[in-house]
Structure formats: structure tokens, C-alpha cells
Amino acid sequence: MKKVEAIIRPSKLDAVQIGLKNANIPCLTVVPVKGIGLQKSYSESYRGAEQTKVLQTRVMIICVVSDENLDTCIDVIMQNASENEVGDGKIFVYDVLDAIRISTKVRGSEAIR
Numbered sequence: 001m002k003k004v005e006a007i008i009r010p011s012k013l014d015a016v017q018i019g020l021k022n023a024n025i026p027c028l029t030v031v032p033v034k035g036i037g038l039q040k041s042y043s044e045s046y047r048g049a050e051q052t053k054v055l056q057t058r059v060m061i062i063c064v065v066s067d068e069n070l071d072t073c074i075d076v077i078m079q080n081a082s083e084n085e086v087g088d089g090k091i092f093v094y095d096v097l098d099a100i101r102i103s104t105k106v107r108g109s110e111a112i113r
């Protein structure tokens, strides 16, 4: 199992969620976040050093998926989150040790099916 954390533009959330659902990846967690990446926006660099402390409003989508679904999950997020511009976001992937579905007590990859 893998955990996918995608930090994207809030305006892309609906499209990403629909895309994931259509790809049979319906389970996700969404967290409002603020952050900054490598590439400063035009307005930030234009206005000078003061603005480099300004954090961008983004949303983080968290999906725990089977190894089999990992590439699909990443592809769907990339297709739907992109404006082909800096600031489109980042995707991080982690190994997941275990998952437990509390209602059924099922553990492991069965718990996310």
C-alpha cells in the first residue's frame, strides 16, 4: 500500500476528486493547507524579499491506495490538477505499513478495497 499526498490548487479539487472516483479510487481525505514551494510566483519575486514569506493557499489530498492503483492515482491527479504552470503543486508518495477498517476489523490491503 502507498500513501499519496498531493498538494494542489483548491480550484482543481473537484476535477481531481471526480477523476479519482471515475478511476475507482473513491476514498480520500482533504486538508486545507498553506505552504510555499521552490518556485516563487511572479508577483512574489516582483514585490521583493518581503513577499517570500507569503504562504499560498492549497489543498492536500491524501489517498491510501494499493500498489496496483498507485500509477493510476498519480496520473489522474496530474491530469486534473495541472495548468502547465509553476504552482501546480507537488505529489509525495510514502509506503504504508498497515490499514485497519475499524467497522470490520479487517487489516492490510483488504481494508482499503
Ligand SMILES: Nc1ncnc2c1ncn2[C@@H]1O[C@H](COP(=O)(O)OP(=O)(O)OP(=O)(O)O)[C@@H](O)[C@H]1O
Pocket (backbone or CB within 6 Å): 007, 033, 034, 035, 036, 037, 038, 039, 040, 056, 058, 085, 086, 087, 088, 089, 090
Ligand atoms: N518540498 C516540499 N515540502 C513540503 N511541501 C512542499 C514542498 N514543495 C512544495 N510543497 C507544497 O506544495 C505547494 C505547491 O508547490 P508548488 O507547486 O508551488 O511547487 P514548487 O516547488 O514551487 O514548483 P513549481 O515551480 O511548479 O511551482 C506549496 O505551496 C507547498 O505547500
Ligand SMILES: [Mg+2]
Pocket (backbone or CB within 6 Å): 037, 038, 039, 040, 041, 086, 087, 088
Ligand atoms: Mg511554486
